[in-house]
Amino acid sequence: MEDTPKSLNLVLIGRTGAGLSGNTILGQQAFISKESSKSVTQEVSVQSVTFGDLSVNVYDTPGLYDTDINEETIQQTLEKFLQTCKSGPCVFLLVIKADKFTEKEKEIVEKIEKRLGEKHLKKTWILFTKGDELDEENMTIQEFLDDTEPLKKLVQKYDQRYHVFNNKAKECTGQVRNLLIKILKSYCDTLEDVPEILNQNPLKRKSYKDIKPDAPADSLSSRRIVLLGKSGVGKSAAGNIILGEKPFKSTRSASSVTSECLVQCNTVSGRSVSVIDTPGFFDTQMEQGELAVKIAKSVYISSPGPHAFLIVLRVIDRYTEQEQQIPQHIEWMFGQEVVKYSIILFTHGDQLEGESVDEFIKENSKLGDLVGQCGGRYHVLDNKDENNRDQVNDLLQKIDTMIEQNGGGHYSNQMYEDAQSFRREAEEQRQREERKQDETVRAENDPERSEQKKEADTSSGFKRFFHKYQHYFKLAAVVIGISRNPNDS
Known part of the structure; x- marks a missing residue:
């Protein structure tokens, strides 16, 4: 290619x-x-x-x-x-x-x-x-x-x-x-x-009736949520608030704490919720090749497709042309019509100091344009009241409403379905190899070594997926790079 x-x-x-x-x-x-x-x-x-x-x-x-x-x-x-x-x-x-x-x-x-x-x-x-x-x-x-x-x-x-x-x-x-x-x-x-599969537009959104059935463990009430945004806007902290615990490392810093795509799960209000935390894709200084791999990883670990993309912004930040380009960027990264599954998530809502968020949006034309591109959907998190589960339940309700408006189910396209297939094949291969081992030998295995073997098998599935779609991910990385200021790389 x-x-x-x-x-x-x-x-x-x-x-x-x-x-x-x-x-x-x-x-x-x-x-x-x-x-x-x-x-x-x-x-x-x-x-x-x-x-x-x-x-x-x-x-x-x-x-x-x-x-x-x-x-x-x-x-x-x-x-x-x-x-x-x-x-x-x-x-x-x-x-x-x-x-x-x-x-x-x-x-x-x-x-x-x-x-x-x-x-x-x-x-x-x-x-x-x-x-x-x-x-x-x-x-x-x-x-x-x-x-x-x-x-x-x-x-x-x-x-x-x-x-x-x-x-x-x-x-x-x-x-x-x-x-x-x-x-x-x-x-x-x-x-x-390019490979024949890429000529079939694998980034085109699939309607709910055309999506392949998920794995049996994926119930109708489960939710996969991808956090997106610039470095230091509070993606990891938002993920911790949603999950009701602190599996993601989070500090008060303008620089990115998250350098890898990570997924953490928990039961929230009786349903299984998976949160995928990502690096600051939109203002990153990562090399083009590294950025392409990490975009691909975020797709791979969120397969068979996210129920919601949360575009995370801080209410105290200045909104520029770069934020307005985010919807265009995520369509390059994840596929067509992803904005229909996107919600603006404002962090540090406590710093509005009593100002109405609606008024706040009206006062910022660029921010209003961005919210408009996401169908007018937004939510505010109060970081000082992180134990307030009502704000999380309200967010999940907004996600449910968005899913219903989109005809039901999660976002998907051919690329996400292929990612899920590669993940499933890697897991099935790992399980077959384990069954070949003698039960006694397996019982004596070091648990840490077993976990390393599992990660290696997962890596093999990702490598196959990235090899198939590397052209798209590299182009997405180029497009994001274009949005930096000239000569600042």
Whole structure:
């Protein structure tokens, strides 16, 4: 299987004077850029920027398609790009101003398409510039396309591969990251050498009636809960409050205490509850490979699928664009429609000091957007009243209501079902090997050694699962890395 890209090549092409510049992507004035009817960029130039572990190389081109440059020079330039792009995926960004689409511009686009050829057109995105002018007119890109029939048809021809840049935005990293994530998603979907199972979209959510029956021990009242959030928000402490005991290590610290994915179980209000604690996936400085393994582990130990994903936030924290991206990230990590099984869990609710949580959410637009993405579902834990079981029972009731709204049962997809199969096979193999041993010999075995053998068998199942789905987990790690600030890795 083709490995996860460590670099991405973006080649900017389009008409001279159409805002053909990678400065927005780079976050700095690296290329000469100004409005002109003549080409500003005379030679191909390249600049790079890093998002997490992903190196993004941006190629600024001369206005090849509306100048007097001869055909031979154009072809040589294209060949140069294609040779360079062997170091990673190569994507062409066809830069078009979000304005009237004239006959002259239409001719230029047709010329570009002819010269790139069908193979490279499948890797071409339309990049609309001057999105700020649409904002000033209070117009969305969809409304603009509906009013501009030629561009609407062009976008349809490119299978909706387009993105909009606000070139006047002071903070451009969000719109750039969203572009990169879109490109990576498309890259993943179009790979030709991934296993057949991955072409069947194993991340697609399965409805309750299509889910394979769980193991007999998994009763209808049992609950599997996955805790997600940045480092230091109180995931482990929340897990301890839910379970009514303290199996997870928890300290007051802004840094992550949990470095591994852990699962702990207890009987809560007469039902079996399993809580899966995870490292701070969204702000981690882990290497890409290590992060991919730990994401996979969180899937493996929560199979056949969680009943709830709790996105943990502290009420006293400032909510940023990074928190708004969490729903998008968890869909990359766990599968489509996981937000339908997600609840925002506020910790340290005692620090609201009497303020209504509804008012608190209304006062923070970014937080309101995040809660909205999770269907308006949220819950508040009072960490100073950790023995208050009413707040835990209320949370479990909200999870029950969410499950009912989703048609019953836990979240699942093909990936989760495969994880469960690998776990079951590993356990059955361990049991078969134990039965082969003489009863007397087994009775004399060191219990610690027996436990180590069990962990080794579990590890073998996980290795098989990770091998099958490593491509997805590595891409998820890349996407999370993109969300860090450029050059902070």
